[in-house]
Amino acid sequence: MEPIFLGGFVGGLKALGINLPSLLAQLINFTILLVVLSVFAYKPAMRLLDERRRRIQEGLEAAEQAKQQAAQAGVEVQAQLERARQEGQAVIGQAQQIAARIQEEAHQQARQDAEALLTRARSEIQLERDSAIADLRREFAGLTIEAAEKVIGQSLDRQAHRRLIEEVLAESTLGGNGDQKAPRSEPSS
């Protein structure tokens, strides 16, 4: 039973044109093609593909890095600008302070100068007045003696008189009234 079945099977294969040499030949053909394609087409293509993929990956990473760096640089620039502005602000403030101080000092100096000038002027005026008063007193004494001579009609001892008057005047001056009397007497004379 079995050999007949097997024989029928082989006969059927033969009728379909299947035979071992052809089959083997086609298998060998396919194997050759497989080997050649693997070595000369797929392997280099795969290598290239991987290489390209790797490069693209690297490129993307580099771009990402560059972007981050740029962002960082931007932040830094911003910070530096901020710092520079603050510094500028501080410098301006300082300058303003210095200017105010200088102004203040100049004011002070001017006031002091003016005061000094005023005091000197005052003391000079005082001196002038004192000397003027002394002159006036001297003249007034002379005048008084002359007047007295005329009134008495006789010439007294000039020396004695002068001494007398001087004494009187000195008494009046020492009393402090002479000063007040003198200006009042000046415009009348």
Added chain:
Amino acid sequence: MRGHRRWLIIVGVLVLVVVGFVFLRGPTPDIRIKPETLYSVGMVNITNTLVTSWVVVALMITLVFLASRRWELVPRGVQNVLEFIIESFYNLVVGIVGEKNGRRFFPVVATMFFFIVFANWFSLFPIFNVIGLGEEAEEGVVMQKVDIGPLPVTYVGLSSLSQMKGRTIDAEDPEAAQKVEEEKEKGNVVGEIRPFLRGINTDLNMPLGLAIMSAIFVEFWGISTLGLSTYGSKFFNFGGLLQGMRKLSVGQIFRGGVDAFVGFLELASETVRLVSFTFRLFGNMFAGEVVILMFTFLIPLVFTLPFYGLELFVGLIQAFIFALLTLVFGMMAVSHGSHPDAEEVEAETHHTQTTEDRPVNPEQ
């Protein structure tokens, strides 16, 4: 004006059909399943499908060498096309079985695909089936003879006005002998033709060989991944049965028996797969050849064209089916009963998804 042009086209097509029908009809197609033997070297018959197979392999290797003389990172010309094709198919394979398995399966699956599709499309060239060695007989096709170098080449003659049915001399024709004499006087040959080229997949040996290759690689992948014992237990699963017998538990014996039977079914399906692989490819390609031959015989011009288009499509689809089925069976063989692998594939696909998502995120 436009209607005028349309009429012109219709008339032109009709004229072409009629001219083809009258002058260009081929002889009655001689359809055989067996490939024709061209020469016999000792015990080995060199058939025309074998010759075609050599031609196809040689052409493909030449093409690859032309393209790959210098692989460059920035592709140019033929290399670009070849690389694009390889890359597309590689991405397809990786998309189905994942990166790790894809690398392993790719060369075999891709070679199957490219070989089958190239051979199928190549066999649509009109040099197929009509040029070959003539064999004189008392009846048959009328052929014309030429000598190209050492090769005595014969080609199929065309029909003429006097014989609208194509130049075939029938044995049943009472005037057959007379007609043969007439043709011989004209210097033609009457008899059978053994074409030099015939589509390789119209010979059962090629699809069978490819199916055997497919089976060998599927088993190889399975065994090399899972180990012989694990992979073998898929088919010879008697562990449960033996354990049940030792424990004398009827339920376990039954379950073990079912497992063993499933294993037997798996084994049977491997064999059936071989047959289905073979006959799917053979049937499609053989039928395609017959259809084209028949239409060349019936209406040579215009109406044959749609069938050429169809055959282009069928040739591609069959190659695709063959390669992808091998891929899927390989995947099944590799992933049988091992959950870590499946998880790995899942993780891999998930990983690729996340990497694909990544470039989108910064834009959002």
